[in-house]
Amino acid sequence: MTQTPPRPPAGPPARRPVPTSADVARLAGVSRATVSYVLNDTSAVRISEPTRRRVREAAEELGYVPHAAARSLRAGRTRIVLLPTAPVPVGPLYGHFLNELQWALRRLGYTVVQYASMGLDGDEAARAWAELRPVAVVTFGAVELTPHGVDVLKRSGARAVITLGPRPVEGAHSVPLDQRGVGGCAGVHLVERGYRRIGVVMPEEAGLELFSGPRLEGVRHAVTGSGADVVALPLACAEEAAGALAARWPGLGLDAVFAYNDEYAMLLMRALLDAGVSVPGDTAVMGADDLLLGRLTRPRLSTVRIDMETGQHLAGLVDRVVRDPDRTPEGGDLMAARAVHREST
Structure with missing residues (x-):
């Protein structure tokens, strides 16, 4: 009887050739x-x-x-636009703006790379970003660049280094994104309605001082000459922290509070109401960003509405600077602010 020889063990499947x-x-x-x-x-x-x-x-x-790398070698540079990410969430408004920016850059033929820069300082972050050889870097200030860091990026091939924020950096293209106007709108609104002891909520979460510090400055500047006092109120984004602040509220003697944004405002307002503090009877509460949820609270939340240029506007600016690095970007501040009065003030 003839036996069928055993089949050899099956090896790994043959790899399909990479199409060219x-x-x-x-x-x-x-x-x-x-x-x-x-x-x-x-x-x-x-x-x-x-x-x-x-x-x-x-x-x-x-x-x-x-093949992106091969294409970059032929062109002499990549098409990567690097967006350093913030160490903490910056809110729905900025999230929508960043989504618009990424879509618009993609339509212009760029590859958008978000880079988590937590734990890196300015120059260390710049060296890490430079390893990717981006053609452009757009930073909202999550990491504070230095002139040396800008030089490192440009030597690695970055044709555009664009910073958004109140502080320009030598060698970079600076686009104003001044948060002081947000605080200024809140300060004017509260003073005009007769409030004279104004608290300003300052988030304790690391990274938000880039936004909260200028907003506090804006409130202080707006109330100059009115006789109003401004008190900074550190607050973590947690119910327990808001409850602890509300418990000592009577001793603070505040008749109004401007929170960093609507989320902090609603967090504190809930704690104040739970502690028996009437809003706006005992204390007026105001936020920023004009979130839909703030319109649904009771009382409805007064806020500062921030109108930002579209992400497409910034994407076009990035493209123009990449094409001509020596040009000065056109346009002023990317954002405007106005107070919206509702029941809480």
Whole structure:
């Protein structure tokens, strides 16, 4: 009786070859140069729409994706725009703005990379960012850049280093994003309504001082000459912390409070009401950002509405500076503020 020899053990499945632009060109019936022009959205060369469609369909069928590193070597620089992330959430308003910015940059052909910079100081962060060879860095101040850090980034190939905030940095393009106007609107609103002992909530969470410090300055400047006193109130974003602050409220003698934003305002207002402090009878409460939830509270929350330029506006500015690093960005402050009066004041 003839025995069937045992089958050899199955080895790992053969790896499929990585598709190349030459494969796409053969399938689409065009040159490799045409594939490159189409997939890199090159506008300098006129290619008919049927040809573009055929190339894209061939690339999709083969699973071909252009090699970003190789493309960067050919161009002499990457298309990476690096966005350092804040160590703490900065609220829905800025989240929406950042989403708009990323979409707009992507439509302009850039690759957006968010970089978590927690634990890095200015120059150390700049060196870490430079390793990715970004063509542009847009920072909201989560890490405080120095002129040396800007120089490190530019030497690594960054054509645009853009800072958003109240403090310009030598060598970088500075776009105003002045938080003092937010505090100023709140201060004027409260003083005009007769309040003279104004508390200002200062979040204890690390990283938010970039926003809360200028807002406090704005309140103090706005009430100058009115006879009003301004008291800084450190507060962690926690029910227990808000409850502890509300428990000692009678001893503070405050008749109004401006919280860092609507979330802190609602947190404190709930604690004050639970402690028997009437709002606005005993103390007026005001927030910032004009969140929908603030309109649903009882009493409805007075706030400072912040109107920001669209992310598309900033993306266009980034693109113009990348193309011409020596130009000065047009446009003023990216944000404007106005007080919105509701029941809580």
